[in-house]
Amino acid sequence: MKYPYNNLENFTLPKLLESSTTLYRDNPLFAKVGENPSSYNDFYNDVICMVNLLKENGISQGDKVILLSENMPNWATAYFSVTYFGGVIVPILPDFHPSDVHHIIKHSDAKAVFVSQRHLNTIEECNEKDINFVINLDTLSIVEELTNTSYFSKIKQKSKEIADKISHSNKDTDDVGEDNLAAIIYTSGTTGHSKGVMLSHKNLVTNAMSLHETIKVLPSDSFLSILPLAHTFECTVGMIVPILNGSSVYYIDKVPTPSVLIKAFAMVKPTMILMVPLIIEKIYKSKILTKLNASFVTRNLFQIPFFKKQISKIAGKKLMETFGGRVRYIGIGGVALATYVEKFLIDANFPYLIGYGLTETSPLIAATSMNSTPKINSTGSTLTGVEVYIKDKDPKTGEGEILVKSPSVMMGYYKDKEKSDEVMEDGWFLTGDLGYMDKDGNLFISGRSKNVIIGASGENIYPEQLESIINHDVVVLDSLVMEKDGKLIARIHLDYEIIDTMFHAETSTDKKVKEEIDNLLEKMRTEFNTNVSSFSRINKFVEQIDPFVKTPTKKIKRYLYEN
Numbered sequence: 346m347k348y349p350y351n352n353l354e355n356f357t358l359p360k361l362l363e364s365s366t367t368l369y370r371d372n373p374l375f376a377k378v379g380e381n382p383s384s385y386n387d388f389y390n391d392v393i394c395m396v397n398l399l400k401e402n403g404i405s406q407g408d409k410v411i412l413l414s415e416n417m418p419n420w421a422t423a424y425f426s427v428t429y430f431g432g433v434i435v436p437i438l439p440d441f442h443p444s445d446v447h448h449i450i451k452h453s454d455a456k457a458v459f460v461s462q463r464h465l466n467t468i469e470e471c472n473e474k475d476i477n478f479v480i481n482l483d484t485l486s487i488v489e490e491l492t493n494t495s496y497f498s499k500i501k502q503k504s505k506e507i508a509d510k511i512s513h514s515n516k517d518t519d520d521v522g523e524d525n526l527a528a529i530i531y532t533s534g535t536t537g538h539s540k541g542v543m544l545s546h547k548n549l550v551t552n553a554m555s556l557h558e559t560i561k562v563l564p565s566d567s568f569l570s571i572l573p574l575a576h577t578f579e580c581t582v583g584m585i586v587p588i589l590n591g592s593s594v595y596y597i598d599k600v601p602t603p604s605v606l607i608k609a610f611a612m613v614k615p616t617m618i619l620m621v622p623l624i625i626e627k628i629y630k631s632k633i634l635t636k637l638n639a640s641f642v643t644r645n646l647f648q649i650p651f652f653k654k655q656i657s658k659i660a661g662k663k664l665m666e667t668f669g670g671r672v673r674y675i676g677i678g679g680v681a682l683a684t685y686v687e688k689f690l691i692d693a694n695f696p697y698l699i700g701y702g703l704t705e706t707s708p709l710i711a712a713t714s715m716n717s718t719p720k721i722n723s724t725g726s727t728l729t730g731v732e733v734y735i736k737d738k739d740p741k742t743g744e745g746e747i748l749v750k751s752p753s754v755m756m757g758y759y760k761d762k763e764k765s766d767e768v769m770e771d772g773w774f775l776t777g778d779l780g781y782m783d784k785d786g787n788l789f790i791s792g793r794s795k796n797v798i799i800g801a802s803g804e805n806i807y808p809e810q811l812e813s814i815i816n817h818d819v820v821v822l823d824s825l826v827m828e829k830d831g832k833l834i835a836r837i838h839l840d841y842e843i844i845d846t847m848f849h850a851e852t853s854t855d856k857k858v859k860e861e862i863d864n865l866l867e868k869m870r871t872e873f874n875t876n877v878s879s880f881s882r883i884n885k886f887v888e889q890i891d892p893f894v895k896t897p898t899k900k901i902k903r904y905l906y907e908n
Contacts, residue, residue: 357523376418382595399427399457418596446468461482530577542704558728562586562587569609623899661690706751833881836893837869839862
């Protein structure tokens with residue numbers, strides 16, 4: 346398999362780090378927004394210091410270490426220090442409930458924990474006795490009251506001692522093989538209980554390398570990290586890829602609200618940002634669509650193709666300014682991007698890429714390229730080293746289940762051979778997604794096979810596609826299409842700030858507002874049904890007052906609403 350990085354001795358995280366430190370020694374690497382970044386050499390020294398601390402406290406090759414924290418530069422220090430000598434990192438999404446965290450600590454057989462100050466209480470409440478020690482990620486110091494060890498080591502050493510330890514520790518990396526387990530990622534899927542996805546060094550490093558033909562990442566690039574690092578998309582593409590290419594990464598030290606993000610964009614002026622569709626869709630609705638609809642003239646001109654493109658180009662320039670003015674691309678992944686938003690991005694000449702993948706594939710399988718014209722609703726072509734096969738194709742549509750074979754496919758699910766065997770077939774990984782490839786090799790995703798609704802005449806109805814149309818309405822925040830008693834219904838979660846303005850909720854009675862909302866939903870349903878095939882028409886729009894319960898990657902947990 347051919348990759349453009351010939352300077353790596355093998356596909357392992359420590360060799361990747363050593364190579365990049367040699368190539369980009371004094372380049373800026375990690376920083377919090379508003380602070381000066383550390384260099385590649387600084388980061389490498391921090392990793393070696395932490396390697397020694399871990400080893401001196403009994404952590405050895407194969408041992409599992411938990412990483413529970415919001416994004417920060419020290420997150421990467423913990424990740425690379427554990428994997429540097431063959432330990433196994435177990436990142437946990439900070440949105441997980443404490444009971445889920447405790448379950449993962451026990452199930453993973455973890456011996457140590459890295460935890461930020463913000464999540465220290467979750468670890469304090471854990472009764473797991475096999476944890477040898479806990480390290481505060483903010484300070485990189487051992488939390489003595491949560492530690493079973495009787496001795497402690499200093500993290501920072503004199504420069505000569507650091508150099509000696511780096512020289513001594515290089516032999517540690519020789520013992521780390523490409524096929525060694527590097528990380529266990531516990532997913533929180535939309536269909537129920539989370540599973541521990543086992544990813545090897547080769548899985549992660551080859552996936553980072555496979556992006557080279559899709560996008561040229563430069564040492565001058567600055568990433569702004571806004572998705573949780575415990576999500577494989579951000580970890581691989583937002584952390585490993587920048588390190589591989591000599592780029593820098595900046596982290597927000599606050600909850601990424603719109604106002605916080607706008608300030609961060611202005612300060613960092615990032616060239617690259619990764620996001621889930623929900624973020625860009627919200628920005629489009631609040632910053633673009635709301636302003637267009639506020640004026641009778643622009644609202645009507647936006648319906649005419651020629652003027653729509655001209656208005657979109659103007660809006661695209663303003664959007665670029667909002668992002669700091671230097672964006673080379675925004676990478677969008679996680680779930681499908683709404684068609685109407687993608688059409689706007691194309692008309693606006695705004696640089697974006699769509700990625701498709703799963704945690705089990707480290708994660709990317711396919712992506713659109715900077716060097717080709719995007720096709721609406723496509724996730725682009727498969728990456729270098731990745732093969733895709735469409736199983737049980739429909740003879741008319743070419744649609745079937747997407748199967749994948751690549752060096753990035755997981756080792757299996759931790760302690761669950763049965764589930765591991767269920768998703769593998771003759772060396773191919775069964776994604777559970779349905780899709781097809783066009784004659785140019787572009788992959789299109791129809792939806793999850795478990796979510797497909799079979800119509801009265803045997804038609805395949807993909808709820809995700811219908812939800813994308815419903816969500817186009819500016820008053821809709823989220824929707825969920827499902828089958829009930831043989832009929833399609835849609836749960837609609839509305840933007841109540843807009844509703845309050847529309848119906849003067851402060852001065853109207855609750856009964857009056859409820860009637861107005863019911864009438865609005867019925868009007869929306871009627872309009873929706875005129876724009877879809879007869880078998881996709883929805884029988885009822887139902888108000889979903891509370892926000893939908895979602896996974897940390899912002900997918901609705903459908904199984905909670907099936908009944």
